Amino acid sequence: xxxxxxxxxxxxxxxxxxxxxxxxxxxxxxxxxxxxxxxxxxxxxxxxxxxxxxxxxxxxxxxxxxxxxxxxxxxxxxxxxxxxxxxxxxxxxxxxxxxxxxxxxxxxxxxxxxxxxxxxxxxxxxxxxxxxxxxxxxxxxxxxxxxxxxxxxxxxxxxxxxxxxxxxxxxxxxxxxxxxxxxxxxxxxxxxxxxxxxxxxxxxxxxxxx
Amino acid sequence: xxxxxxxxxxxxxxxxxxxxxxxxxxxxxxxxxxxxxxxxxxxxxxxxxxxxxxxxxxxxxxxxxxxxxxxxxxxxxxxxxxxxxxxxxxxxxxxxxxxxxxxxxxxxxxxxxxxxxxxxxxxxxxxxxxxxxxxxxxxxxxxxxxxxxxxxxxxxxxxxxxxxxxxxxxxxxxxxxxxxxxxxxxxxxxxxxxxxxxxxxxxxxxxxxx
DNA sequence: GTAGAATGCGGAGGCGTCCCCCGGTACACG
DNA sequence: CGTGTACCGGGGGACGCCTCCGCATTCTAC
Numbered sequence: 001x002x003x004x005x006x007x008x009x010x011x012x013x014x015x016x017x018x019x020x021x022x023x024x025x026x027x028x029x030x031x032x033x034x035x036x037x038x039x040x041x042x043x044x045x046x047x048x049x050x051x052x053x054x055x056x057x058x059x060x061x062x063x064x065x066x067x068x069x070x071x072x073x074x075x076x077x078x079x080x081x082x083x084x085x086x087x088x089x090x091x092x093x094x095x096x097x098x099x100x101x102x103x104x105x106x107x108x109x110x111x112x113x114x115x116x117x118x119x120x121x122x123x124x125x126x127x128x129x130x131x132x133x134x135x136x137x138x139x140x141x142x143x144x145x146x147x148x149x150x151x152x153x154x155x156x157x158x159x160x161x162x163x164x165x166x167x168x169x170x171x172x173x174x175x176x177x178x179x180x181x182x183x184x185x186x187x188x189x190x191x192x193x194x195x196x197x198x199x200x201x202x203x204x205x206x207x208x209x210x
Numbered sequence: 211x212x213x214x215x216x217x218x219x220x221x222x223x224x225x226x227x228x229x230x231x232x233x234x235x236x237x238x239x240x241x242x243x244x245x246x247x248x249x250x251x252x253x254x255x256x257x258x259x260x261x262x263x264x265x266x267x268x269x270x271x272x273x274x275x276x277x278x279x280x281x282x283x284x285x286x287x288x289x290x291x292x293x294x295x296x297x298x299x300x301x302x303x304x305x306x307x308x309x310x311x312x313x314x315x316x317x318x319x320x321x322x323x324x325x326x327x328x329x330x331x332x333x334x335x336x337x338x339x340x341x342x343x344x345x346x347x348x349x350x351x352x353x354x355x356x357x358x359x360x361x362x363x364x365x366x367x368x369x370x371x372x373x374x375x376x377x378x379x380x381x382x383x384x385x386x387x388x389x390x391x392x393x394x395x396x397x398x399x400x401x402x403x404x405x406x407x408x409x410x411x412x413x414x415x416x417x418x419x420x
Numbered sequence: 421g422t423a424g425a426a427t428g429c430g431g432a433g434g435c436g437t438c439c440c441c442c443g444g445t446a447c448a449c450g
Numbered sequence: 451c452g453t454g455t456a457c458c459g460g461g462g463g464a465c466g467c468c469t470c471c472g473c474a475t476t477c478t479a480c
């Protein structure tokens with residue numbers, strides 16, 4: 001039985017104590033991680049939840065497992081948020097508002113943004129379903145903005161999420177820069193430039209510039 | 211004696227063995243962190259450097275201290291890189307090339323980007339001098355691009371560094387997205403939009419979008 | 421209600437890491 | 451060459467991670 005199934009199994013197990021402990025651990029984890037960040041001691045978590053350490057590890061064999069369970073809730077929040085914003089008269093405001101919400105949600109627990117970045121690319125993750133839903137819901141907003149001519153057609157939504165996720169990682173250390181960085185990312189540093197970025201190999205003095 | 215002074219003292223101490231151990235530790239740290247990331251075991255570092263663990267902690271009381279010492283070298287590299295690129299016929303290529311170099315340099319050691327973000331804001335840091343030089347050298351490139359009309363005048367260079375640092379943090383997990391994210395950040399998601407980003411409080415459905 | 425089986429619980433303990441601390445030692449200085 | 455000082459080394463306590471297994475609780479069948 002792998003980690004993924006372990007978590008799922010105990011969530012649906014017929015035994016009452018197992019379900020209760022599962023719920024208790026999840027709630028306590030959210031509380032503790034909010035206070036201390038995603039690297040809080042798991043021993044402390046078990047203690048605070050009033051549960052043996054063995055029980056914690058049976059329900060969530062890895063810390064990542066625990067984070068992903070919490071992440072699921074965040075993704076679901078963001079999904080409904082996106083649906084609320086869909087069809088807005090201003091696709092621009094809708095998308096930027098949602099991206100702000102993304103950052104806020106993900107920044108709440110210090111260290112969570114890294115997990116977000118991980119789940120964005122890992123298709124085998126426990127949270128893949130929630131993550132996909134969120135991506136789909138957000139992409140609707142994105143397409144609306146694109147249809148309105150606000151976003152160049154060749155931009156990929158996944159890259160946008162990655163960029164905003166990167167901003168969230170930075171914002172965990174310095175919360176007040178989140179808005180400015182998001183604004184900068186949206187407008188672009190060099191909006192008018194023709195060459196988006198030179199080829200990665202072009203580390204020399206610059207083609208045709210010497 | 212605080213951590214900052216401890217490191218500085220041993221770097222300049224009259225004693226030969228102290229200087230030798232300092233240099234040895236620094237070289238070994240670079241080697242080990244390149245291999246294993248910035249969270250490699252410090253016991254292992256001392257062992258590999260052929261030095262007692264106590265010596266390591268006297269020279270570098272915290273892991274952050276060690277990272278910052280390495281960071282100094284990176285910052286110095288980036289400074290000279292910027293100076294090489296200054297005055298290029300294409301300010302656009304010069305700046306983007308330098309920003310790429312920034313990401314490459316900072317991504318080399320897994321976990322370093324977080325320290326970079328930290329030193330960008332901490333004026334009391336051991337590396338503040340190097341960091342400031344680098345910022346100044348980079349800002350010359352930035353101003354050239356601004357003078358060429360490539361960058362809106364109200365953009366702040368520090369925010370650019372923060373954004374690129376954020377991309378670097380993300381790129382540590384997924385190196386191949388660095389170029390795409392940088393390109394996206396340079397052009398902007400919504401280059402033509404008028405409202406850069408709604409006020410942080412505007413979490414409602416969207417003004418006038420009722 | 422009861423007995424047996426299945427499943428989950430709990431925490432001791434092994435391991436690795438971090439970091440403090442102090443007895444001993446090598447070096448600078450006269 | 452002698453002396454004091456600053457540095458060296460590593461033992462050891464504290465803590466966190468995770469495994470393992472005897473015991474308790476819950477479920478199921480009758």
